[in-house]
Amino acid sequence: MTDAIQAEGLTKRYGENLAVDALSFTLPRGATWGLLGGNGAGKSTTIAMLLGLLVPSAGTVRVLGHDMARDRFAALARMNFSSPYVALPHRLSVAENLRVYAHLYDVPRAEARIAELAAALQLEEILHRPAGQLSAGQKTRVALAKALVNRPELLLLDEPTASLDPDTGDWVRSWLERYQAESGCAILLASHNMAEVERLCGHVLMLKRGRIVDQGSPSELAARFGRDNLEEVFLDIARNRKRAGEPMGEAVA
Numbered sequence: 001m002t003d004a005i006q007a008e009g010l011t012k013r014y015g016e017n018l019a020v021d022a023l024s025f026t027l028p029r030g031a032t033w034g035l036l037g038g039n040g041a042g043k044s045t046t047i048a049m050l051l052g053l054l055v056p057s058a059g060t061v062r063v064l065g066h067d068m069a070r071d072r073f074a075a076l077a078r079m080n081f082s083s084p085y086v087a088l089p090h091r092l093s094v095a096e097n098l099r100v101y102a103h104l105y106d107v108p109r110a111e112a113r114i115a116e117l118a119a120a121l122q123l124e125e126i127l128h129r130p131a132g133q134l135s136a137g138q139k140t141r142v143a144l145a146k147a148l149v150n151r152p153e154l155l156l157l158d159e160p161t162a163s164l165d166p167d168t169g170d171w172v173r174s175w176l177e178r179y180q181a182e183s184g185c186a187i188l189l190a191s192h193n194m195a196e197v198e199r200l201c202g203h204v205l206m207l208k209r210g211r212i213v214d215q216g217s218p219s220e221l222a223a224r225f226g227r228d229n230l231e232e233v234f235l236d237i238a239r240n241r242k243r244a245g246e247p248m249g250e251a252v253a
């Protein structure tokens with residue numbers, strides 16, 4: 001079976017600024033991986049290139065076996081994306097929004113799929129409310145429904161729980177865990193929430209100034225840095241501290 005994502009030398013330059021610098025990684029089918037990095041590390045730019053929204057300055061991306069430079073639409077039909085920073089049309093009701101996306105993705109039996117998602121994501125009571133009038137938690141659930149409308153084999157999530165209260169954030173994480181186990185879809189998750197990444201991700205790419213500076217499972221990374229958790233590893237990398245046992249002078253990045 002082809003991998004969910006194969007990125008080779010993926011690069012994005014904005015003038016002099018190298019936002020993403022020769023990223024290479026392979027996300028297997030069915031895996032949940034995290035993309036971690038400080039502000040400006042290149043996470044959103046990477047996701048935009050994986051979606052084909054930005055043209056890479058160099059490098060190649062294959063999504064579910066499709067070359068994004070030549071065969072983007074075949075890949076887009078089989079993947080989806082969610083970000084709290086991308087607003088849904090705010091005057092349309094939740095149901096109308098989901099119908100538009102179901103239509104765009106040519107979803108068979110669209111009304112049945114929308115009803116299924118509304119039940120799963122607790123949207124039934126808000127289906128006829130304008131999307132612009134929802135709370136952050138409700139918007140997140142609608143955005144997830146939109147992202148799942150075409151039963152994607154690959155889901156790209158940019159900060160899926162940003163601005164949610166701890167209870168709603170936990171609900172979304174549990175839901176994603178269950179959904180991933182049931183559907184087997186691959187997930188690439190960009191997040192600033194280290195506990196979230198520890199809980200959901202089997203493997204983490206640590207990004208700094210557009211480059212992968214380390215990677216591994218959350219527990220491997222913690223062990224490598226002699227730390228208890230990913231938050232401490234993140235701070236070590238951000239502040240150029242050494243891995244456990246590394247001689248002085250060999251900074252991580």
Ligand SMILES: Nc1ncnc2c1ncn2[C@@H]1O[C@H](COP(=O)(O)OP(=O)(O)OP(=O)(O)O)[C@@H](O)[C@H]1O
Pocket residue numbers: 014017018019037038039040041042043044045046
């Ligand atoms: N449209 C653009 N034009 C010029 N530079 C850009 C553009 N978009 C992003 N950049 C730059 O590219 C770099 C990576 O930005 P990006 O948004 O990918 O980072 P990020 O890891 O998603 O950050 P954050 O966690 O703050 O969202 C930054 O230096 C940013 O200023």
